[in-house]
Amino acid sequence: MLESTARSADGGTILVSTVGSGPGVVVLHGGGIAARDYHRLAAALAERCTVHLYDRRGRPGSPPLDGTETVATDVADLAAVLEHTGARQVFGHSGGGFVALRAGLALPLERIAVYDPGLSVDGRPSFAFLEAFEEAVSRGQHARAMTVMARAVHPQDPGAKLPYAAAELLTRAFLRTPIGRRFVELLPTVPPEVRRIAEHDGPASDYTGITAEVLLAAGSRSSTYFAENCAALAAAIPGGRAVVLPGCSHNAANIARPSFVRPFADFLGAPVSATAG
Structure with a gap:
């Protein structure tokens, strides 16, 4: 992978790893893990796309946490990587899917693909824990x-x-x-x-302002609320579409078997509609 450095809005450095050729897509990793856990996915998507990986805050390749981070911080870091790479598409898994969808409300993205997005819709799931x-x-x-x-x-x-x-x-x-x-x-x-996810609980209509094309995917072996939330958002987002991927569990994005990668590669590698973004 080719490595480069983006600069965050507050002056921090963000290490970006890039592989492949074709339309640019930035990958947003899930919680408790890092960009390194998506190398298989990046290698598979690289046959159709230019894939950019970066660490969200608190990991070795990004600024440290200082306790002041908000959703706006997450979106600003993504914006810095998008500007650095020229990409207009994102893929988000789990908590990264939440960031991707919030970014869709603020940034001029062409496509957003999420898998088992970690977000709360009308109190689903419960954050009592x-x-x-x-x-x-x-x-x-x-x-x-x-x-x-x-x-x-x-x-x-x-x-x-x-x-x-x-x-x-x-x-x-x-x-x-x-x-x-x-x-x-x-x-x-x-x-x-x-x-941050729990604090942004609300109706699916909170995401109606997303103008990008959106693929909302959930695994058939994942918790059922992922598919329920994807279906609700697909009904609310003008360019949204929900799918359930057979045989896939929550960590399918990290395993990146061909059957998992194919629908995302087809979506992110296809021509962009005139109304997207």
Whole structure:
């Protein structure tokens, strides 16, 4: 990948990694992970698009967190990367999908593709877990924090159906893996990102002002609220379309199998309609 540096509105540096050729698309990663976790997706999309990866705040390739971050900060950082790369399309996964959709209300984007977007529509999903999660993170209780969040956000997963003590034991085992250790390193970035999503709960009509073409995708094996929210937004956004991807779970964007990548490559690689943007 080719690396370059964008400059944020407040003077910070944002490392941008680029691969491929064709229409430009900026990838917005999910919560608790980073741009490095999307290299498979970038390589697959690179056959049709020029793909740009960057870290959201609090990761090694972006400015550190100082506690003042807002949705406007997220959107401004994305705007800096878009200006730096010349891209007019974004792909957002989970919490990155929330940023992508908020950006669609403020930036002149041509296309937005999201997968399992982490947003709240009419109180769906519940964020009743948030205070307990925030407290556990602040106390350094990593296994408790991750167990509390996972059981609330992914209630369909097998671990969510176990007694809490058994679920936390499984989480502790996960934390000893390389992926688990990386997640712990980034865990402090998660509470403020989740809180911003919770604070922007509202009706699907909040997103009616998006003028870009929007592909709202959810996995058939993901929590059902992802598909429900995608359908609601597709009905509210003039250029919105909702799809459910068979056999895909929440981390399908990181695995990036061909069947997952294909609908996004087709959408982001197609000619842009005259009314987009």
